[in-house]
Amino acid sequence: MRTTIHKADTRGHANHGWLNSYHTFSFANYHDLERMNFGVLRVLNDDQVAAGMGFNTHTHKNMEIISIPLEGDLEHKDDMGNTTTIRQGDIQAMSAGTGIQHSEKNKSRDRQVKFLQIWVLPNKVNVSPRYDQISLKPDSLKNNLQQIVSPHADDDGIWIYQNAWFHLGDFDKGQKTTYELKDPSNGVYIFLLEGKCTANGIALDKRDGLGIEEVERIDLSYLENSKILLMEVPMAN
Structure with a gap:
């Protein structure tokens, strides 16, 4: 088993006033050669957008982009004609492909x-x-552990162009779960949203991240009421 731990207080941080963002991996002005990615997982940003503010129209290419709202409502508009609102309980995915322009606004x-x-x-x-x-x-x-992302359009959750599976869970203190990898050649990155837990014996606190490779299963024990995001991804593209 190979592991990489990223404690919450070691993440990159940028506070622009309207946007307060924590970066698990190198992003924008935060650059750390030791934290460029975990396999094909390239960006994990923990964002807070102030009332009435947001991201103006911008372009992405050749990237799978997943947004998971944790609190409040975010309005999405894109050049494909979509105008939608995502809120807690929703999962959004975009395949940027040849190029997509979109904006995201907090209308509150x-x-x-x-x-x-x-x-x-x-x-x-x-x-x-x-x-x-x-x-x-x-x-x-x-x-x-509810599956929210997969490679298959007919599977649970939303699909993307990658051999990856994401799961979300909200666990009571004392609960235990086991995650069996879909593809043993993949790695798993765990991001603990709330609470305390152990993953294969490694302790995690709120907003800690843990990458695990060369395993077929992960045993999770929840020491407090906890919310967890588990991302199984290829380690090479």
Whole structure:
């Protein structure tokens, strides 16, 4: 078993006033050659957007972009004609492919938005851009690792162009779960959103990240009420 741990207080940080962002991996002005990625997982940003603010129209190419709202509502607009709102319980994915332009705005006048912005390198480039969004069933995360991303359009969650599976869970103190890798050649990156847990015996606190390679399963024990994001990804593209 090979492991890489990223404690919460070692992440890159940028506070632009309207945007307060923590970067697990190198991003924008935060650059660390030891923290460029975990396999094809390239970006994991923990973002807070102030009321009435947001990201103006910008372009992405050849990247799978997953957004997971944690609090508040975020309005999305793109050049494919989509105007949608994502909120807690929704999962959004874009295949940027040959190029997509979009904006993201917090339309609230008095409430911030918190969300995770995740970029995954695709296994197929220059595809036609696509947008998708799902809403999770109520209580689907309770003491359960709910699949939210996969490589297959007919599987649970939302699909992307990569041999990757994401799961979210909301666990009570004292619960235990085991995750069996879909592909043993993959690695798993765990991001603990809330609480305390152990993963194969390694202790994690709120907002810690842990990469695990060369295993077929991960045993998780929750020492407090905890929320967890587990991302299984190829280690090479």
